[in-house]
Amino acid sequence: MTTAVRKALPQGLDTGTMNRLGLWLFLVSDASFFLALISSRFFVVRLETPEDVSQILGLGLTILLLVSSLTAYRAEVAAEHGDQANFKRYIIATMLMGILFLGGVGFEWHEAYKHFPPSTGYGTILFTLTGVHATHVFSGVLLLGFIYFKGKNGAYGPDDYYPVEAAVKWWHFVDVAWVFIYPTLYLVQI
Amino acid sequence: MAAETKSKALMRGNYVIVVLAVLTAIEFAIAVAMTGNLSATLLGIVALIKAALIIDYFMHFKQLWTFVAEVWYEMLDADPDDAPDDTRNAA
Amino acid sequence: MLTALWPLIRAIIWSAIGGAIGYGFASGLVTFTDPPQNLEVQISLAYVGALLGWLFGIGVWKYWGREWFGLKPDHNEIKGASRFFSFSIDHKVIGVQYLVTMVILFLLAGALAMLLRVELANGSQNLMNAEQYNTAMSLHGIIMIAVAVATIMGGFSNFVLPLMIGADDVAFPRLNALSYWIVPPVAVLLILTPFFGGFDTGWTAYPPLSTAANGPDGTLLFAFAFLTFGLSSILGGMNFLVTIIAKRAPGMTWGRLPIFVWSVFAAAIISLTATQWVAYGLIMIILERTTGMMFFAPTAIDAAGVGLSGGSSILFEHVFWFYSHPAVYIMILPAFGLELEIISHFTRKPVFAYKWVVRAFFAIVFLSFLVWAHHLFTSGMGQNLHGPFMLVTELISIPTGIVFLAALGTMWRGRMWLRTPMLFALAMVFNFSIGGLTGIFLADVATDINLQDTYFVVAHFHYTIVGGEIFAIMAALYYWYPKITGRMYNETLGRIHWAGMFLFFNMTFLTMFIPGVEGMNRRVAVYPETFNDINFVVSIFAFLMGLSMIPFAYNMANSWIRGDVAGDNPWHASTLEWQTTSPPPEENFEHEPEVFEGPYNYGRKRAQASQRPARTPAPAEGD
Amino acid sequence: MLILLWNIFPVAASREADIIDEAFLILTILAIPIMALVVVIMGYSVLKFRRSEGDFEDAEYVTTHKTWVHSWLIWTTALCIAVIIFPGWIGLVDIRATQNDVADVTVDVTGQQWVWTYEYPDLDVSIISELVLPVDSLVRFNITARPDDVLHSFWIPAFRMKIDAVPGLITKMDVTTTEIGEFNHDQNFRVQCAELCGLNHAIMFTRVRVVEKDEFDAWVAEHSAS
Incomplete structure (x- = not known):
């Protein structure tokens, strides 16, 4: 650990790197919010999951979101390589899946209201977790739409695709959150 | 990243999604087969692996990691005395 | 004057409009709900609408949002006094x-x-009834918490930190302006709480008191x-x-960061993650x-009143x-x-054991996440948690001790100049011990079981937060006053303030x-008459301490207008913020500074006698 | 100084109070020299190492001193561990020592805004006006709050013991009474709510009376419902 091995320190970083770093830190911050959300489930209802929870719907939502992550990744790769057609196609596909996901959550809420309304322990947790997550999905759809409308005329090329990367990263983050929410809400059992 | 060819990047995405699908199937199987704390722990581990895959391959985690590593190293060994002496002014 | 306030007036109008829209929308919504x-x-x-309207009116859209839609942001008319009342992106403003x-x-x-x-x-009851007392007590708590968090992390970090690392601004100037401009609505909300029935829960807002159906709406305002x-x-x-990682001037290695920058870095990690909780x-x-x-x-209870679930x-x-x-x-x-x-x-001596202090800061950050449950020793949480949390909590005293070692070690055989900032810093060491x-x-x-929720706790945290932090804030206010205003405060008044406070x-x-040990609980307006005498004494001292704020407020306000011109570096300090003019120009430094030595090179043999000013070197040839 | 401190404790009327006061005293005795060290070093520095106005000569360039830092670390760590073990850990174990014993008197306490209710389930007594306990006995309190009520905290300063009353949860507190006393003579014999519980939080207290065992039996006979 001497001075000799110390690598050159980056000082005065460019705006792109700063933006990336800022986004990462915001994601770290938001992740701790989800950590709080998920931990409250184990406090309020422990491992209790009612039988009325629709496992099919839960699995369907999970698959939808995972596949949308792939399409978002493909959109980013396309933008990085200047492939305009694929970029538009995959952004649209991701957004559609996002909207479908929101529809699925809406259906879930409709069903859940009958079986476990917000005045029950599990209902409280379900509505809060899916509500917060759906808000994130909604913001992700908006961001992707924004990127689409700005980029459909070729605004993003191999050198300046950072906005695409940022929107897609946000989308992946929402996906990661769901990766933890899914077992927390649907799969654990007493 | 720019050095990576497009087909290679896309292929990697496909691999990742296949592994994610398999892990989701395992998750579901665990939930069907087991209950209680054991099930919850295993589900947590699988979810961690899935998240790690997405974070690492889709979100390019090493962007952040560079800085985390640097800060970690520097906070343990930040010393004004160690800073290399500059000789430009003295010359 | 009115023109200077125009951005503020515009924001108020827009927040009224936003609030009305939010209220109307909610009124429509609740007609469908039951009840x-x-x-x-x-x-x-209504609050969410008002907040968005406020931000829209103050300039988030005009100077920022337009850009996203391909329109030109319009950021050139902010000059003069009006920049203090508008969405200025200058970190010094x-x-x-x-x-x-925060001082107000x-x-x-x-x-x-x-x-x-x-x-x-x-x-006995003599000025306020219990409800008014609870509201006043809760407001005092939460406003002071906000002051304690934001004065350093918002005020000094913003003004001084970019100067200290030789940056022209923070990493995200507009985000910075946003994070200031959502503070005034907070203050307004808190001040409005008494008109919505007050809030009577203390700043801790423990439910079910804070969620009680018959509780005042002020608690909701507090939560927002x-x-x-x-x-x-x-x-x-x-x-x-991001600023500290990315915006350091050339040559400002991590080891050359002033210790204040390190401490803000450590605190920022906490405020980034823990605040979400x-x-x-x-x-x-x-x-x-x-x-x-x-x-x-509990959503279900048995006959004995024990919660079965929920x-x-x-x-x-x-x-x-x-x-x-x-x-x-x-x-x-x-x-x-x-x-x-x-x-x-x-x-005029380097910070003693700099490296260890940095390590101690991060050790405190790490440990601080593991000690929260020591507030819950008497709450009825699982008994097996008591021991571990006691252990970790007491471990924090080790890195804190390092900071004391550094303070004492720096003083030892130094050449001490007892001006007001130094006096406050010394007082802080004493109080925080x-x-x-x-x-x-x-x-x-064992002792916490008795002392929890007594005046011992009140005295303890006032010693850490007022005696520790507010004293440090006072020291910093006096220390950087010439840098911020360009003028010198009145030393005599400063010393009177220090002595009184x-x-x-x-x-x-x-x-x-003493009443804490003797068994007087906190957050009460009336108490057994045994404690009458001691509380009377405390009240007298507290008024005298309050009086000591008068010279402070007068000094701050008066010196800004009439104080002597301070000069660029009245303290002859070595860190970078003193190497520019007071107050600094808009771009902070005339030329981008380049750093050649550590922050506290007092008493070190330098290559040239003139090297300290040379921390902001002349432009390279051909510039 | 220490005698002064000793006197500020209110009456210690239980076994637990003695343990807690002892812990307090030990911590105080440990804290005073540390405080003195800081004050002495600081005072000496202020008096000895002054410089006059306008003198900007530097002090000696001393950045660190390995021996000092290491020995300081070792000493603080040793002190810290000592405090964790005693009085921390040992005090904790001492206070909990009675948890598995059979209680002489059991009292079910229910808090609500802004009244405490005491039920002696074995003795068939239910009362809100005062809490009466026999001396030299192990008293076990089972404390809860009404399910639709708010948090309270059950605290008797004379016994130094305190625990929250939480809706939907039963918390337990053991006290071994050692001294006779009553609120009218010493205001520390009171059950005081210590967790802010709304409007009348300050006056949510009950008188406590610790009496001889035969007097307690007579009291029970008088108030028993059966």
């Missing part, structure tokens, strides 16, 4: 905005404390205020982390109040303290940084330990 009358939903959405806001809030909450002491001067403030804190934390706690309160969710109540208020206590304990380190870590910084410059040592009594389960602070709060 249809829920005023809290309307208050909530934002720093001044923060500092002035500090004096306001201090006045509330005086009211509380009038009520507490004897054991705290939530908004948390958002500001998160954005600020993120901004400073209290946000969730407050969201739970808001949801439970507005939509009838059940986070904090949550309990202990959930909130955990989530709340998972933020609020680390939050005291958001307050005190930068205060340690300020203390060491000032002691070093006023003894008492604060820290009495903390051990509260970390120890130090003396009467200690007399007030040292005395306050």
Whole structure:
């Protein structure tokens, strides 16, 4: 650990790197919010999951979101390589899946209201977790739409695709959150 | 990243999604087969692996990691005395 | 004058419009719900609307949002006095905005404390009824918490930190402006709470008291205020982390960072992550109040009243303290940084054991996340948690001890110059020793069982936060006053302020330990007559301490206009912020500074006698 | 100084109170020299190492001193561990020592805004006006709050013991009474709510009376429902 091995320190970083770093830190911050959300489930209802929870719907939502992550990744790769057609196609596909996901959550809420309304322990947790997550999905759809409308005329090329990367990263983050929410809400059992 | 060819990047995405699908199937199987704390722990581990895959391959985690590593190293060994002496002014 | 205030007036108009839209929308919404009358939903959405309108009006759209839609942001007319009332992106303006806001809030909450002491001067009811007392007490608490968090992390970090690392601005200037401009709505909300029935829960807002259906709506306002403030804190934390990592001047290696920068870095990590937890706690309160969710109540109970399923208020206590304990380190870590910084410059000696202090800061950050449950020793949480949390809590005294070693070691054989900043820094070392040592009594389960929720706790945290942090803030205010205003404060008044505040602070709060040990509980307007005498004494001292703020306020305001011109570096300090003009030009430094030596090279043989000014070297040839 | 401190404790009327006061005293005795060290070093520095106005000569360039830092670390760590073990850990174990014993008297306490209710399930007594306990006995309190009520905290300053009353949760507290006393003579014999519980939080207290065992039996006979 001497001075000799110390690598050159980056000082005065460019705006792109700063933006990336800022986004990462915001994601770290938001992740701790989800950590709080998920931990409250184990406090309020422990491992209790009612039988009325629709496992099919839960699995369907999970698959939808995972596949949308792939399409978002493909959109980013396309933008990085200047492939305009694929970029538009995959952004649209991701957004559609996002909207479908929101529809699925809406259906879930409709069903859940009958079986476990917000005045029950599990209902409280379900509505809060899916509500917060759906808000994130909604913001992700908006961001992707924004990127689409700005980029459909070729605004993003191999050198300046950072906005695409940022929107897609946000989308992946929402996906990661769901990766933890899914077992927390649907799969654990007493 | 720019050095990576497009087909290679896309292929990697496909691999990742296949592994994610398999892990989701395992998750579901665990939930069907087991209950209680054991099930919850295993589900947590699988979810961690899935998240790690997405974070690492889709979100390019090493962007952040560079800085985390640097800060970690520097906070343990930040010393004004160690800073290399500059000789430009003295010359 | 009116033209200078125009951005503010525009923001107020827009927030009224936004509030009206939110209220109308909510009124439409609640007609579909059952039961249809829920005023809290309307208050909530009206506030959200008003907040968005406020931000829109102050300039978020004009200077920022337009850009996203391909329109040209319009950012050139902000000059002169009006920049202090508008969405200015200059970190120095934002720093001044923060500092002035926080000093005003500090004096306001201090006045509330005086009211509380009038009520507490004897054991019977004499000024306020219980409801008014609870509201005043809660407001004093939360406003002071906001002041304690934001004065350093918002005010000094903004003004000084970019200068110290030789940057032209923070990493995200517009985000920085946003994180200031969501603070005034917080202050307005808090000041409005008495008109919505007050809020009677203390700043801790433990449910079920804070979610009680018959409770006042003021609690909802408080929850929104705290939530908004948390958002500001998160954005600020993120901004400073990126600034320190990315915006350092050439040659400003990590080892050459002034110690204050390190302490802000450590505190920013906490405010980035832990604040989300209290946000969730407050969201739970808001949801439970507005939509009838059940986070904090058992959903099924047996005959004996034991909850069979569902949550309990202990959930909130955990989530709340998972933020609020680390939050005291958001307050005190930068205060340690300020203390060491000032002691070093006023003894003309480097910070002793710099490397160890940096390590200690990060050790405190790490440990601070593991100690929250020491606030819950008497809450009925699982008994097996008591031992581990006692252990970890007491371990924090080890890195804190390192900071004391550094302070004492820097003083030792230094060449001390006792000006007001130094006097406050020394007083802070003294006060925080008492604060820290009495903390051990509260970390120890056995003594905490008795002392929890007594005046011992009140005295202890006033020793750490007022005696520790506010004293450091005062030191920093005097220290950087010439840099911020370009003028020198009045030394005599400064010393009078110091003497009064130090003396009467200690007399007030040292005395306050006694009723705590003798069994007087906190947050009460009336108490058994045994405690009459001692409380009367405490009240007298507290008023005298309040009086000592008069020379302070006068000095700050008067010297800004009439003070002597201070010169660029009145303290002959070596760090980078003193190597530019006072106040600094808009771009901070005439030329981008390049750093050749550590921050505290006092007494070191330099290659050239003129090297210290050369920390901002002349432009390279051909420039 | 220490005698002064000793006197500020209110009456210690239980076994637990003695343990807690002892812990407090030990921490105080440990804290005073540390405080003195800080004050002495600081005071000496202020008096000895002054410089006059306008003198900007530097002090010696000393950045660190390995021996000092290491020995300081070792000493603080040793002190810290000592405090964790005693009085921390040992005090904790001492206070909990009675948890598995059979209680002489059991009292079910229910808190609500702003009244405490005491039920002696074995003795068939239910009362809100005062809490009466026999001396030299192990008293076990089972404390809860009404399910639709708010948090309270059950605290008797004379016994130094305190625990929250949480809706939906039963918390337990053991007290071994050692001294006779009553509120009218010493105000520390009171059950005081210590967790802010709304409007009348300050006056949510009950008188406590610790009496001889035969007097307690007579009291029970008088108030028993059967």
